[in-house]
Amino acid sequence: MSTSKGSSSRTGSQIPAIGGLDLLKAEINSKHTDCLKLIATNTEGNPSVVRSYISELDNSSFILTWESANPSLNGQIVFDFKKPLSTKAEILNHISGLADSAITDLKSDTKNSVRLEASKQRYCRYRLFNVPGSAVTWFMFAFAYYAKTSTNPISPVSAVLSVASREFFAELFKYAFYFRIFEGIVVFFICLYISSAFPKEISESDVIKWAFSSVLTGIFSSGAIIKLARNLVVSKAKSKKIL
Structure with a gap:
C-alpha cells in the first residue's frame, strides 16, 4: 500500500479520532462516497480508484484511504489543514473545497454533496461580548x-x-x-x-x-x-x- 500527501506537509503528532470526530468520520464516509472517490482519483491521478474513505480524522488533518481494482495498488493520502479546525462546518468546508477541485479537474458531473451538507451547518463561535x-x-x-x-x-x-x-x-x-x-x-x-x-x-x-x-x-x-x-x-x- 502506498502513501502520498496532500498539498501541505504533515506537522505535529496525530490526535486520536474519538467521540465526535469518529461520528463525523462515519457520517462523511456514509453520505459522500462519490466525492471522496473523486478526491482520491484527482489527487493520485489514478482513474482505477473504485472506493475511497476517510480512515483517520483529527482537527489538524485527515487520511483518505483509496482502493483500486488491483489490491496491490491501494494507497493512502494525507491531507493537512492549514490550521486546526474546531467545528463540523469547517471540516466539511475543507473537504468540499477538495471535492470542487476534483470535479473541475476531472470535468465530472457529480454533485458536491459535501458542500450542500456544509451549508446546513452553523458555526458556533464563542464571543466574549454579546x-x-x-x-x-x-x-x-x-x-x-x-x-x-x-x-x-x-x-x-x-x-x-x-x-x-x-x-x-x-x-x-x-x-x-x-x-x-x-x-x-x-x-x-x-x-x-x-x-x-x-x-x-x-x-x-x-x-x-x-x-x-x-x-x-x-x-x-x-x-x-x-x-x-x-x-x-x-x-x-x-x-x-x-x-
Missing part, C-alpha cells in the same frame, strides 16, 4: 440611574415616567439581570447538549467560556441594579412617611 445584549443592558442601567437622579429629566424620559414609575423600571431592570444569570445556566446545559448531539459544532472550552461570561456579567451587573432598586424603594418609603 454586543446587542450588552448595549441594551447598559442602556437600561443608564436610564434607571438618570431617571432616579434627575430632577428635570428630558422629555423622552419624562414621557416614559408619566406612564410607569421609577420603581417599576428599577425592578424590571433588576429582574432582567436575574434573567441573565439564569440565561448563563441554561446556556451551559444547551451547549452541553449541542456538543454531544452535534459533534464538533462547539467545544467544551466554548461551553465553559460562554456560560461563565453570561453568569459573571449577570452577577456584576445585577449588583448595581439591585442597589439602585433598593435605594428607590427606600426613597419611596421615606416620601410616604413624610406625607
Whole structure:
C-alpha cells in the first residue's frame, strides 16, 4: 500500500479520532462516497480508484484511504489543514473545497454533496461580548440611574415616567439581570447538549467560556441594579412617611 500527501506537509503528532470526530468520520464516509472517490482519483491521478474513505480524522488533518481494482495498488493520502479546525462546518468546508477541485479537474458531473451538507451547518463561535445584549443592558442601567437622579429629566424620559414609575423600571431592570444569570445556566446545559448531539459544532472550552461570561456579567451587573432598586424603594418609603 502506498502513501502520498496532500498539498501541505504533515506537522505535529496525530490526535486520536474519538467521540465526535469518529461520528463525523462515519457520517462523511456514509453520505459522500462519490466525492471522496473523486478526491482520491484527482489527487493520485489514478482513474482505477473504485472506493475511497476517510480512515483517520483529527482537527489538524485527515487520511483518505483509496482502493483500486488491483489490491496491490491501494494507497493512502494525507491531507493537512492549514490550521486546526474546531467545528463540523469547517471540516466539511475543507473537504468540499477538495471535492470542487476534483470535479473541475476531472470535468465530472457529480454533485458536491459535501458542500450542500456544509451549508446546513452553523458555526458556533464563542464571543466574549454579546454586543446587542450588552448595549441594551447598559442602556437600561443608564436610564434607571438618570431617571432616579434627575430632577428635570428630558422629555423622552419624562414621557416614559408619566406612564410607569421609577420603581417599576428599577425592578424590571433588576429582574432582567436575574434573567441573565439564569440565561448563563441554561446556556451551559444547551451547549452541553449541542456538543454531544452535534459533534464538533462547539467545544467544551466554548461551553465553559460562554456560560461563565453570561453568569459573571449577570452577577456584576445585577449588583448595581439591585442597589439602585433598593435605594428607590427606600426613597419611596421615606416620601410616604413624610406625607
